[in-house]
Amino acid sequence: MKLTINDSWFLTLTFIININLINTEVHENGYILYCPCMGRFGNQADHFLGALGFAKGINRTLVLPHWVEYRFGEVKSIQVPFNAYFQVEPLKQYHDVVLMKDFMENEAKEIWPSERRIVFCYMTRGENESCNAKQGNPFGPFWDTFNIDFIASEFYGPLHYDVYHTNIAEKWKEKYPPKKWPVLAFTGAPASFPIQKENINLHKYLHWTSEIDNLANKFIKETLPRGSFVGIHLRNGVDWVRACEHVPKSPLLFSSPQCFGYRNEYGPTTAESCFPSKNIIIKQLRRVIRSLKDVKSIFVASDNHHMLPELRETFKELQVEKYHENNPHVDLAILGRANHFIGNCISSFSAFVKRERDVRGFPTSFWAFPPSKKSFHHDEL
Secondary structure (H helix, E strand, C coil), X not given: CCCCHHHHHHHHHHHHHHHHHHHHHHHHHCEEEECCCCCCXXXXXXXXXXXXXXXXXXXXXXXXXXXXXXXXCCCCXXXXXXXXXXXXXHXXXXXXXXXXXXXXXXXXXXXXXXXXXXXXXXXXXXXXXXXXXXXXCCHHHHHHCCCCCCCEEEECCCCCCCCCCCCHHHHHHHHXXXXXXXXXXXXXXXXXXXXXXXHHHHHHHCCECHHHHHHHHXXXXXXXXXXXXXXXXXXXXXXXXXXXXXXXXXXXXXXXXXXXXXXXXXXCCCHHXXXXXXXXXXXXXXXXXXXXXXXXXXXXXXCCCCCHHHHHHHCXXXXXXXXXXXXXXXXXXXXXXXXXXXXXXXXXXXXXXXXXXXXXXXXXXXXXXXXXXXXXXXXXX
């Protein structure tokens, strides 16, 4: 069928109208922005899933923030676009999202001009009656990435983020209707930490980019011998040693609920689960390897000491490897593909792997969990 000039004009006009209707609907619902300003990637990922659930609950489009990274030798944090690591389209299967760059370039000038930029926080942060949204690192560098300054602060307490068990979503809508407040920009993530149980399954919408996928698959194919492999995560840096000292007084430390429950219904958090000894690591690895068929290699991800010499000495018949570059995202992708993964109960990095493996239906276990009777007795002392 041959289109006339009038037909072409009509189709073009229809397309423009439809696009405008979609944009108007998004405008009417409003947006959520936030700075992922707590911790490194594992914590930020926990917060992201919580923010995604919160955005769905109050029916606002979530602006996908840049990931905040800290690199050796850099004074300020580095902001990495969300889609450098994850695909955007799968997230849209759950809820409306938009990249921060696209929002600032295409929407902000119209609905969130510089003279209307108010930042949200639960209560005052800092010395004066303000959120002090750009005070410190990474807060300042994050908002400066898009030249965002705030003219005022809005304190939203006592509102909270649990949209699953209360009518708080309606209270957010009543207090901050999108027509008056088109953008809710938070100093930190509108989410709890550790991740709320109801948001865990949202991980199925997080899909690595083809670049990350390809790097992980290439490493497995070219470096690890054919056969099964066990992936392990060793958290043993100096900062982690200090963090583990707080276990006795912090029963819900970091991501510990993934093992011990949100009310410690599976027992008290143990020091060994936070910082397992070499003996525990070796013993548990042997047990897992015996339970699997055709194990040929061990893949190690760590923030500090990969224990390659020790593991190679103990498991002489296996190939023990780490990724050849410092790339935690590829580490995560490789661990997600292991035939079995052993992680750290307390670590949000391990929690990310656990969630991804649950989506795939792959098995996961944790160091020193369930704890031995000896561990319980030691902690009680």
